[in-house]
Amino acid sequence: MRNFKYILITLSLPCLITAQTVYRSVDKDGNMVFTDTPVEGAEEIKIKEVQTITLPALPVSSGEVLSTPAPEENPYTSLKIASPGNDEAIRDNTGNLNVIIEINPQLQSMHKLTLYLDGGEYASSSSTTFNLMNLDRGTHQLRVVVQDPVGKILTSTPSITFHILRAIVNQPGPGT
DSSP, rough: OOHHHHHHHHHHHHHHHHHHHHEEETTSSEEEEESSSOOOOOOEOOOOOOOOOOOOOOOOOOOOOOOOOOOOOOOOEEOOOOETTTTEEEOOOTEEEEOOOOEOOOOTTTOOEEETTEEEEEESSSSEEEEEEESSSEEEEEEEEEEEETOOOHHHHHEEEEEEEOOSSSSTTTTO
């Protein structure tokens, strides 16, 4: 009970502070100073009462339960990246790659596929084929998700890893 009194006093302090008189003056450097202590030449400032709003009481429940729509179920039985395969090495000096997605049943018209490359969103489409262009050589990761019209993820593939092998250009030859 003792702690409750301290809490009550602490919460009421801001109300007491706003009820005090405030004085405005200018110091020797020309700065405006506001204080609650009257000083010679200070002007008393009238502080308006803080506006408060009283909320209306909540209606008493009549026992009626509002129905909420059921969350959208995942309508897809399978989603996978058919190509490239996990840990596949792709030799292409242009760095281009076709990603093929398999989804069952067919993608619904209001949903979209979003392809993530190396953790970042790369492209979104209703097509099950994505054409990646001019990828850097090295190891990359892919993941695909199906999203509803508001962006909620309905299902996702696990991430796969693939490797782009590109020839090195302007590399000095042997004996150079």
